Amino acid sequence: MTTLLDDFLSGDRSRVMPAVWETIRSRDPETLDSLLAALPRLRRAAAQLDLGGAIYSNNDHFAHALSKLEHYRDGKCWCAVYPGLLTHDPRKEETQGHIRILSTSEPGWSMTYLCECTVCGQEFDIEQGDHHFTWWNWVPRGLKRRRGEV
Template sequence: MPTLLEDFLSRDTSRVLHATWEIIRSRDEAQLDALLPHIAQIRTATEGLDMGGMLRSNAGNVDHAIAKLESYRGRECWCASYPGMDQYEPAKEQDRGHIRIISASEPGWSMSYVCECTVCGGVFNVEQGDHHVMWWKWVPRGEKRRRAH
């Protein structure tokens, strides 16, 4: 089975997208640590690659995965990634144990949440919207904290 690094460097869009989403969803330190020395190489290999995408470019997801690796290298908490991408659904993040939903507005297509990171306690206001696809805008309410190691 190919490694995530091999997938990123393959220039095969399906493999690159697989590695991208593995990183976006990951909190596995060993998995991420293995990629840290190769961030520049990953960026070069994926730069200019036609990643496709119907309503939005998948290249933005690749950029976000690289930004998450850089944030992780800088020892920022996992939640530092939330404002950089509008596809982190609060309910799914809570199901994964990553955040706790403190409050939510009445259910509907346009909702708002207050969420707390289960690692550092950082609190976010989250706005949910829908324009062809559902999205979530994460706005930190206070300072970002460093994750413990």
């Protein structure tokens, strides 16, 4: 039986990308712990691979999976995975119980959501747009203010 780590290190794009997406989605400590132990090898694999990508770079998604592992290692909330990637549909996240949608603008292709993480209560402003496919840009509330204070 092959593991997620085997897929990551296979050098085969058709195996690496599903492993990348599964890592980004996963909230399973057993899965994530096994990958964390191999983080240096994963970083090397990420540096050596050219994963291509038609609209967005698959290498960026691999990098996002690695930073998700770092957030997990550092004890950050699951919702730390949302900013920086345009593929998290707030309605799907709500269906899974990960977030609550507090309010939205008038529904349409281009609209906004205000959401709250059900684990830590962090609020996000989400902008939905359409460029080849629907995307969502998650911006945590309060971040700008904190940055200004430093």
